[in-house]
Amino acid sequence: MIGIKSFGAYIPRYRMNRKVIAQAIGWFSPVGGKGERAVANFDEDAITMAVAAGMDCLGDLDNSHIDALYLASTTLPYKERQNAGIVSAALALKDDVHTADVTSSVKSGTAALIAAFNAVKAQNAQEAMVAATDMRLGKPASPEESAFGDGAAAFLVSDKDVVASFEGSYSLSYDFVDIRRDEKDRFGKTWEPRWVRDEGYFKMIPEVISGLLKKYNLDIKDFSKVIYPCPNSRDAAAMAKKLGMDPSQITDDLQTVVGNTGSAYAPMMFVNALQEAKPGDKILVASFGNGCDALYFQVTDKIKQLKHIKGVKGYLNIRADLTNYIQYLVFRDILPVETGIRGEHVPPTQLSQTWRLRDTIMGLYGCKCQKCGTPQYPVSRVCVNPDCEAVDQMELYRFANRKGTVISYTSDNLAFTPNPPQSYCIIDFEGGGRNQFDFTDCNPSQLSVGMSVTMTFRRKYYDANRSIYFYYWKAVPAVEA
Amino acid sequence: MSGIKDKVAIIGMGCTKFGERFDKSAEDLMLDCFLEALEDSGIEKKDIDAAWMGCSVDETSLGKSAIILNSTLRMPYTPVTRTENYCATGTEAFRGACYAVASGAYDVALALGVEKLKDVGFGGLPPGQMGTVRRLLGPNSTAPGEFAQMANTYFAKYGIDPDEGKRILAHISVKSHHNGTLSPKAHLRKEITIEDVLKAPMIASPLGLFDCCGVSDGAACAIITTAEKAKKLRKDPIYVKALQISATSGEDLMYNTWDGAHVESTYRAGIRAYKEAEITDPRKEISMMEVHDCFSITELTAYEDLQTSPRGRAREDIESGFYDLDGQIPCQPDGGLKCFGHPTGASGLRMIYEIYKQLQGKAGERQIKNPKLGITHNMGGIPCYNLAAVTILGTK
Known part of the structure; x- marks a missing residue:
């Protein structure tokens, strides 16, 4: 049986109430709306959110059978340098893995899922991973700025131990140009929303769903949940009526708590639905973007055994208010600010060196001495234990999944960061090993000696002159979801 | 191993005024301190057989060589060596010269040491001085933040309330600022109060502006010869009793034993220096100290690491005035890094300059009564990854 073996999600900690947007720029245009949207921190992007969702999905599961990784997004940082390769390295997937970026449409999340099911079904991959992620930028004062949210979802596709079996799919492709960005655009450009609704999703979503029902001889009432994110949340109920659904089949579109997360939108709603699903439930997942995909799943008994996942429900509770619209503009580099001469200081990144250090940098690998058993970070050739003389007796040892305890910390107003102060710490890892890391997603007043932290993959710096996003690991206060 | 004790002596020293010397180049500062030292020593330039030069910050670079020393002072074809060991660079130059003379290779x-930090263009030390790997893997930290971490850990370890901890540290800065007012060559020469320290802007919690040393330009130098020759050249040469340096092998940062509330290399260098100088009870025998007070917490932990205060109890000595100018072991009689600022290449030699002048009884208004032994402590790096240089000097 082919299906989803595990799943996960990620929602950035910052949430901006749409009233904050309205208060800041509502004088110009009637923007805002209900609830809040998720906002990535300054050091997050589509890649880092995909890694976070991937880590949530994998937990301590064996990742050695993952033969393929599909990264789906419309906001991948690199046009050339495979983004999926970065995610693969951060998730410590094996080197002989097939990786691909699936992009250019917000239906890329479901497209990647279909590709993963096909790969496993064809036995080209024993297991495949899908990460769908987006942090689309709405132009200030645009309806998109308020409606969009940042987030990611991830799935482990397998032919055994599945929590939801994949029963089939149906797709449509239309060059329906509702929103587009060319290579120079930071912000999407749209056509009239009424046209997008009436000629677009009000026609295409029913078409793809009825196509799937017909293909598999099903009725809409057969499903416990039907997922169909609408670009405008207000249309969800009308769509349900159009589809002949019972109100109980409607799923939360997360619009008031996260926002429209693009390629990750339908996948995140799917994760949310799986988190409350019961064995035997049938779930229909449809996406909309230059056509539509529709996928159909059946939940198995194994759903009760997946305990490690924070998912959408867990990450919804890990939050901090972003109350300052200007801060959001600075995070997104929409508003240039004076960084001072210290902030201009970006030395070159030696790519020959970062390649040598790739396990350390991307996978947070250190090593463990086979003679004395001391875990150490980064990789050493001579054991750091002063009482051990071992040389070249190390095995690779990954720290990314380990908790740590803070032994010292500070919040620094002198160091340049787009989100001051820069907090950092020395941490002792559970099981041994120690080093110094930046903090992120923390409240400086709540840091303390002895607090527990986990590791998260982030941008450490951006070198605009040389087009280097330097990714590395930071500490975040451990929060139980 | 016989050590350095009483093998070499200082016969002349010079030190520029430290500060924001926007009017002077690094070369000007080098020449100014050298002319003072030459006059002090009574020897001639041609008598100098070899030279060591310390300069450490890339942004103020004089070139990764000591040729600039010869070409500035015009010492034709003299053997010159450039030294760098982070903030202990000045002491490293001094060590090189002392060992060269002690070996018999040279007579004089x-x-x-020199640094022109005010050509950097912004406050604090420029980032990225600790190598490319550290830049990639280390935090986005600054010097105050690295040392601030040690303050938080010290407070946690000894159960000191953070507000109380800040007040204890404030005593250290108030004391040094007082001494700085008596020190004509210091950069900052203004009395401050505990309240000033507590109210100052936060740099890296818990360290505020007045917990941090200044950032300055400056240069200092020493002329060294053998103990025998020194006696013939002047009546009051100052003898080198110990020269020790200790550097981490990475265990503080990577192994799980260091407590984060002291500087292990300072402790180790201190033990070795006392042994070399045959000092058995530093608290009783040492007359004065110039420690590496880049931050107030660094001075506090140095008291304990150099064993002039018991472990965990520096607070009592700070509050009782033990380290004040009229206390039992005056610390930072010239105002220290706090008031001189910290031109990294020069600071180690600036500390030695103060001890030298004090031991000769030439420290003016801040003269300590009849000192016999003085210690300098010059630290490079950060608490979790560092080296410490300890020098002991004495009158015979």
Whole structure:
């Protein structure tokens, strides 16, 4: 049986109430709306959110059978340098893995899922991973700025131990140009929303769903949940009526708590639905973007055994208010600010060196001495234990999944960061090993000696002159979801 | 191993005024301190057989060589060596010159340290001085933040309330600022109060502006010869009793034993220096100290690491005035890094300059009564990854 073996999600900690947007720029245009949207921190992007969702999905599961990784997004940082390769390295997937970026449409999340099911079904991959992620930028004062949210979802596709079996799919492709960005655009450009609704999703979503029902001889009432994110949340109920659904089949579109997360939108709603699903439930997942995909799943008994996942429900509770619209503009580099001469200081990144250090940098690998058993970070050739003389007796040892305890910390107003102060710490890892890391997603007043932290993959710096996003690991206060 | 004790002596020293010397180049500062030292020593430039020069910050670079020393002072074809060991660079130049003379290779050697930090263009030390790997893997930290971490850990370890901890540290800065007012060559020469320290802007919690040393330009140098020759050249040469340096092998940062509330290399260098100088009870025998007070917490932990205060109890000595100018072991009689600022290449030699002048009884208004032994402590790096240089000097 082919299906989803595990799943996960990620929602950035910052949430901006749409009233904050309205208060800041509502004088110009009637923007805002209900609830809040998720906002990535300054050091997050589509890649880092995909890694976070991937880590949530994998937990301590064996990742050695993952033969393929599909990264789906419309906001991948690199046009050339495979983004999926970065995610693969951060998730410590094996080197002989097939990786691909699936992009250019917000239906890329479901497209990647279909590709993963096909790969496993064809036995080209024993297991495949899908990460769908987006942090689309709405132009200030645009309806998109308020409606969009940042987030990611991830799935482990397998032919055994599945929590939801994949029963089939149906797709449509239309060059329906509702929103587009060319290579120079930071912000999407749209056509009239009424046209997008009436000629677009009000026609295409029913078409793809009825196509799937017909293909598999099903009725809409057969499903416990039907997922169909609408670009405008207000249309969800009308769509349900159009589809002949019972109100109980409607799923939360997360619009008031996260926002429209693009390629990750339908996948995140799917994760949310799986988190409350019961064995035997049938779930229909449809996406909309230059056509539509529709996928159909059946939940198995194994759903009760997946305990490690924070998912959408867990990450919804890990939050901090972003109350300052200007801060959001600075995070997104929409508003240039004076960084001072210290902030201009970006030395070159030696790519020959970062390649040598790739396990350390991307996978947070250190090593463990086979003679004395001391875990150490980064990789050493001579054991750091002063009482051990071992040389070249190390095995690779990954720290990314380990908790740590803070032994010292500070919040620094002198160091340049787009989100001051820069907090950092020395941490002792559970099981041994120690080093110094930046903090992120923390409240400086709540840091303390002895607090527990986990590791998260982030941008450490951006070198605009040389087009280097330097990714590395930071500490975040451990929060139980 | 016989050590350095009483093998070499200082016969002349010079030190510029430290501060924002926007009017002077690094070369000007080098020449100014050298001319003072030459006059003080009574020897001639041609008598100098070899020289060591310390300069450490890339942004103020004089070139990764000591040729600039010869070409500035015009010492034709003299053997010169450039030294760098982070903030202990000045002491490293001094060590090079002392060992060269002690080995018998040369009769007279010059050690000179210089830094022109105010050509960097912003406050604090420029980032990225600790190598490319550290830049990639280390935090986005600054010097105050690295040392601030140690303050938080110290407070946690000894159960000191953070507000109380800040007040204890404030005593250290108030004391040094007082001494700085008596020190004509210091950069900052203004009395401050505990309240000033507590109310100052936060740099890296818990360290505020007045917990941090200044950032300055400056240069200092010493002329060294053998103990025998020194006696013939002047009546009051100052003898080198110990020269020790200790550097981490990475265990503080990577192994799980260091407590984060002290500087292990300072402790180790201190033990070795006392042994070399045959000092058995530093608290009783040492007359004065110039420690590496880049931050107030660094001075506090140095008291404990150099064993002039018991472990965990520096607070009592700070509050009782033990380290004040009229206390039992005056610390930072010239105002220290706090008031001189910290031109990294020069600071180690600036500390030695103060001890030298004090031991000769030439420290003016801040003269300590009849000192016999003085210690300098010059630290490079950050609490979790560092080296410490300890020098002991004495009158015979």
